[in-house]
Amino acid sequence: MNLSALLAARAAQGRPVRIGLIGAGKFGSMILAQARHIEGYHVVGIADLDVGKARDALTRVHWEAERFGAKSLADACKTGTTHVTDTAADLFAFDDIEVIIEATGHPIAGIRHALAAIDAGKHVVMVNVEADVLCGPLLAEKARAAGVVYSMAYGDQPAAICELVDWVHACGFELIAAGKGMNFAPPYRYSTPDTVWDFFGWSEEEVAAGDFNPKMYNSFTDGTKAAIEMAAVANATGLDCPEDGLAFHPAGLQDLANVFRPSSDGGQLEKPGLVDIAASREKDGRVVLNNIQWGMFVTFRAPNAYSRDCIRQYGLLTDTSGWYGSMWRPFHLIGLETSVSVLSAVLRGEATGSSTRYRADAVATAKGDFAAGDMLDGEGGFKVWAKAIPARLAAAQDALPIGLAHHIRLKRAVKRDQVITLDDVEITDDADIFAMREDQKRILDG
Structure with missing residues (x-):
């Protein structure tokens, strides 16, 4: 209950909490909307593959252009402004950044970003729940060994x-x-990106006028x-x-x-x-x-x-x-509240929730009958939904986690509502993440 007082004390010493943000989408935009109103809370750098999109997001949340015009992270640190880059590695390499907020929503990228941040001795606030449910227990273990905090993002459920x-x-x-x-409701389970708007009751005109991602909304729906x-x-x-x-x-x-x-x-x-x-x-x-x-x-x-x-x-x-x-x-107010996690990690050394056990998993489950050779399309798509089951069952079946069910080909047929296993698919990419998943089994809990 005293995070604001602890932050005020640091700010009075001329030592703002210095932050790197990866991902300037909706969640990242909400983080930025509040950041400029918290004294002593300095977003030094923002990394996004689309720098123009990141700059547009900053403008949309009422940042003046000069506030994010720093030519480098060192310049941002010196002037109290923000540097925008397309290279997340810049944030990990910059010593004065204390904490990384991972808000990309991409599970594979999120895991790799968290590993790099932990290796660089930085706290991690993991907005990316898709990454957390995939390898969060192992990331938390690595963070503890490195003496940094690995935390869920306050504001998210x-x-x-x-x-x-x-x-x-x-x-x-x-x-x-x-x-x-x-x-x-039960019929929502088999929603697809083509049918999802029917469950929201929105007209085609409303959807066309908004910035809506059908796969994201379908993930909420199914x-x-x-x-x-x-x-x-x-x-x-x-x-x-x-x-x-x-x-x-x-x-x-x-x-x-x-x-x-x-x-x-x-x-x-x-x-x-x-x-x-x-x-x-x-x-x-x-x-x-x-x-x-x-x-x-x-x-x-x-x-x-x-x-x-x-x-x-x-x-x-x-x-x-x-x-x-x-x-x-x-x-819950999503990114508008995430500063609580950042300040808790930096000022108290505490996480606002952390996946310290491998107790549960979210596994890919077929939305229909599909043939060998069909390509799965991951979270929110046409082919699979995620089932939350005990980790001991997921491990015993070698179930395919939902975070690895994107753009992966079936090598044998599956039936509707069948949990898809590693033996059902052709593994050609992301071998490092599959290896982490196998390693994570040694900390299986319950």
Whole structure:
């Protein structure tokens, strides 16, 4: 609760927190929109393959041209301005940058950027959940060995869920479940980039007028993003994924404690200690009353009768027995809040959530029947959706992670809803990442 005071003390000493940002897309733009308003918080350099796009993003978020006109990182450091480059390696090589924010959204690039930053002795704030769920536990291990912080990005839902989980443990309650809200109903599972806008109810004119990426929105719609994020939360908290993937239980605020409790006590969970989704749609598509589509939640159990009575007396929403309660955060503000992670890493040496275990995975699952020779198209595409399952099951099957399911060819046929394995595909690229995945099995947890 004192990050701003710690930052003010550093700023008074003339020692701003110096940051390198990789990726100037939507998330990166939101980070930049706030950065210029935080005294002592200096984005020294921005790396993006499209420098013109990065400059356009800075203009769009109300930066004056002179603020990002530095000719070099050294010039930016000296003048308090920002240098824009197309080479991420420049940021790793510059000693005065303390922390790297990885916001590309590309899982392979994200892993390689994180490795380079850790090797350079810099903290990493990993916006790129796709990279984190692929190799986050191994990256966290390497960061600990190097004496730097590897952190989830505050403002995104996984970090906010980790904060709620920490609250449960710190208060002495028994953690039962954690998750987030999401607009989902069973038919959404087989959405494609061609059909995704139907689920949002937007007209062709609205889509044409906006800056919308159909694969990204399709990942939100078909449940892939949920699987990626919930697997990451499991790896950060020690919770489990359900054996057969996320169930997407429809639940509003008033239902959380009743739904997300064990089936032995009348709930929908196969056991305590799971991640899952509070769907904002009933299975027939009707909107759930008081849904938490944009929010995050935890459910927990009181340890004794006195605590049970207290949580009811103070207005907490509980199940019918009073033993189970829920706590939630209604919104998350993406990159507008990511400075919390940066400052926590630099000023406290603490992560706002970190994948310290290999406990869960998000694995590629077929959206239809496909033949040998067909090319998979990855997250948000036409061919696969991601299922969040325990890591022990993913490892035993040699399941293909969703982050490696892009532009990879099937060498044998698969059926709809079949988990795709490494034996089903031709591996020709990214051998270093596949090797990291194999190495990660030695830290398998649970």
